[in-house]
Amino acid sequence: MNLASILSTSARIYPDRAAVRLGDAVTTYTELDERSALVAGLLSRRGLRPGDRVGIMLPNIPDFAALYYGVLRAGGVVVPLNPMLKAREVAYYLSDSGAAVMFGSEANTPEARAGADRAGANVITVGADLDAELTGGAAVRGVVDRSGSDTAVVLYTSGTTGAPKGAELTHDNLGRNAEVFAGSLLHLTADDVVFGGLPLFHSFGQTCTLNSAVTAGACLTLLPRFNPAQALQLIADHRVTVFAGVPTMYGALLAVPNRDSLDLTALRVCISGGASLPVEVLRSFDAAFNCTVLEGYGLSETSPVASFNHPHLERKPGSIGTPIDGVEMRIVDDSGNPVTQGQVGEIAIRGHNIMKGYWQRPEETAKAIPAGWFLTGDMARVDEDGYYFIVDRKKDLIIRGGYNVYPREIEEVLYEFPGVAEAAVIGIPDGAMGEEVAAAVTLKPGATVTVDELRDFVKTQVAAYKYPRHLWFVDGLPKGPTGKILKRDIVVPAALSQR
DSSP, X not given: OOTTHXXXXXXXXXXXXXXXXXXXXXXXXXXXXXXXXXXXXXXHHTTXXXXXXXXXXXXXXXXXXXXXXXXXHTTOEEEEOOTTOOHHHHHHHHHHHTOOEEEEESTTHHHHHHHHHHHTOEEEEETHHHHHHHTTOXXXXXOOOOOTTSEEEEEEOOOSSSSOOEEEEEHHHHHHHHHHIIIXXXXXXXXXXXXXXXXXXXXXXXXXXXXXXXHHTOEEEEOSSOOHHHHHHHHHHTTOOEEEEOHHHXXXXXXXXXXXXXXXXXXXXXXXXXXXXXXXXHHHHHHHHTOOEEEEEEOGGGSSEEEEXXXXXXXXXXXXXXXXXXXXXXXXXXXXXXXXXXOOEEEEEEETTSOSXXXXXXXXXXXXXXXXXXXXXXEEEEOTTSOEEEEEEGGGOEEETXXXXXXXXXXXXXXXXXXXXXXXXXXEEETTTEEEEEEEEEEOTTOOOOHHHHHHHHHTTSXXXXXXXEEEEOSOOOBOTTSOBOGGGOOOOHHHHTO
């Protein structure tokens, strides 16, 4: 089983249909399959052997897909890199993975080359250099046989603690996850047009847009860098039927002033993941766009989809749904024992989607997957119907005076207040309480809200120990490449950080 076979299969069934689109430029399935075969031929001429790692450091452009499937087609392992990385970071990822070759864009060539030089790797620049390498070269039209348990992608985690770790995702992991997502969850067909604004170097973008679209023979319409106004225009112009995004994208789309003038009626379903979607944002989006938002859950280590609000079942706002086909989930205590229904504990997962392990880190792998269950670090509860509700990240839990405060609960309340655009609740050290609840908030344009007004509102909605004693307004919250709010990068006002 080789994940690249999903492309060759769709090229055979839908040869002239659009596979990837960027603006007015359309790549058919036949053209994408042929270019991936030329890439596989190039890598074979350079001596790539099955299992060798190859870096891809590109934004969302058609050649990402050609290179991704070309590397896999040749039997290689893809190492996706964020195109915004600097030389030092590039060197780490290439050195740690052992990738000897990397494809980079012309825009990031200086950083890519500097990092590759440190790691002893070669860079092939996508554009004229790649075209010259492919011109006249022999194509590898077959697909190298790989075992389903062989590694297809080494996807590096964000590294919130220590150095980033490479999650080894197998051909079975990614192929089965895309099959379930495209099939039983979204019912994708070749007539669908999928929004491609999620970074393809991330597992969410790879599985839920690229691999799912290719599995179904659908069209993936790309947006290299997310801009809410451009995204809505693309959805209207290209008649997008499926939108996939993170919560901050939904909030940004709601804030686009002229959205009512656009024809967005082709949109049939929206998917949210990557972080918890505030219930108020979900309800507002449903009403404004007349389109159902289905929230799911997963991590890089789970390929990524683990649970979903299935379209044929009841949708419960605030819930991440129920496990997908072939996946089991349960809530466990600190000893790994299942807790009673309704109690808060850590989500543990097992199934076809669980990574092979962390690249060359057996001890880290053993900690993450004891007894076959992957420990997510996410705290949740499950209701009587089997629906899971994220409470918060285990590491984000705030302990104030011995009481547990889950930031998401407070964030949900903040989002209910008119004028709040985004909110992030964190714990900061406090001499008396151990930790104190604090909130950084961005406001909608034109909103006139005072700190006291917002704090007093929250105070009326939650227990006295939960409301944020410290609250401040910021122009914007720090975000990762997918648009997920990075709480670890929030700058606490100096007067508070010195307490």
